[in-house]
Amino acid sequence: MACGESGALNLVAAYESSSDSERDSGYTSEDDKKRKSHDDTSTQINSKKRRLELEDDSMEEAMMVDIPEYNKFQSLSLRENHNHNVGSFASSCKNNHVKTSSPSTSQLPVYSGKLIIPLPKELAGEGPSHVDDASKHQGRVRSFPHDVGNWASIVYLPLNEDTSSGVGITSYETLQALVTEAVSICQRQSLCLTPSTDFHISLSRTLLLRIHLIHPLAHDVRASLANTHRFHVFLNKFAVYVNEDKTRTFLGLKVLHGQSQLANVVAKLDRIFQTYNLPTFYEDCDLHASVAWVRGDQRAALELLLPSLESHFHDYFNYDDHLRSFHAKYIHLKAGNRVNCIQLGPYAS
Structure with a gap:
């Protein structure tokens, strides 16, 4: 009996010292x-x-x-x-x-x-105001205040190498030579003009466009001018112009041939501008190409030089047509630094 009890006790002790997995494998129910x-x-x-x-x-x-x-x-x-x-x-x-x-x-x-944590001033549009540096813009002064989101825009007919006529010596090269000589003549008379670097005929006032209006406006202008035929433009006779705020005076060349076609384009543009609540073109519609300018209202001084300029360039205004004409085959809608090229239709047969 003692041996039986001893064996049973040894068996219980061995069970207590075994691992959980060993006990589960032999003695735990499901x-x-x-x-x-x-x-x-x-x-x-x-x-x-x-x-x-x-x-x-x-x-x-x-x-x-x-x-x-x-x-x-x-x-x-x-x-x-x-x-x-x-x-x-x-x-x-x-x-x-x-x-x-x-x-x-x-x-x-x-x-x-x-x-809610407020946005930084830089993101909320409360940062420092824009300051113009006239020295970076040939001394020109802004005619309207800078406003973030507004793009200064204009529609014009470009007068460049691509739209010029002539072979060998083109009308664009002839125009450049004329402007250089005219500026030199005025300078000898103590009136310092700055030659234009981008010859064109303006077809609109300066417009202030919000960025979201640029694409739809360009689309509407393109659709309106799709059936307008291409034509030629001739420049003839000097004239003097002053901008609305009288900050700059311009020496220009009036449009001789192509005046009626350009006026038709301006009328179509004005109808579109009215739908966008934008200003229309000037009432007199005196179409011209500004070729040089001077700061301030210098109309009186520049008009005194017109007879001398007309006499000096008499031969230019009697050149063959191909040396003083340009192709009106497309116009530009420029908003800031973005330029939308809008093609006109083919030449009328």
Whole structure:
């Protein structure tokens, strides 16, 4: 009997010292195994949930607004139930006379119970105002104030190498030589003109376009001029012009041939501009190409030189047509630095 009891005791001791897996394999029922597996899974889920909560807490702390009393409030609310009340917090700050160098939370916008951080001045459009440097624009002065989002725009007929006529010596090269000589003559008479670098005939006033209007306006102009035939333009006779604010005086060449066709284009453009509430062209519609300019209102001084200029360039205005004519085969809608080229129809047969 003693031997039997000793053997039984040894067997129990061996069982107590064995691992869980060894006991389960030989002595645990199926229900006990399922219960143990469920308990292990619950433990893992609770551990993972706790880890995610800790990560959320650290992330919320990293994203706190740099306002001392607000951070204090956020820390307390995060540890309670992650749901704070900005209004009660602002009133408590007021009652406790909290002072801070940062803006008061009661002055910041609140949306759906959450404090909204204001945008920086650079993004909110409250940065430093634009300052023009006339030295970078040949001494020209802006005729209207700079406004972010407004694009200075104009429609014109370009007079360049591509639209010039002639073989060997083109009308564009002839025009360049004429302008250079005219500026030299005026300079000898103590009137310093600046030659234009972009010869063209303006077909509109200077327009202020919002960026979202540029594409639809160009589309409408293109559709309106699709049936307008190409034609030729001849320049003839000097004239003097002053801009509306009298900041610049221009030496121009009047349009001789092609005046009626250009006036028809201007009329079509004006109808489109009216639909966009934009200013139409000048009533007198004196179409010309500005070839040189001088600062200020110098009309009287420049008009005194016109007889001398006319006499000196008498031969130019009697050249063959191909040396003083240009092809009107497309026009440009220029908005800022963007140029939309709008083709005209083929020449009339």
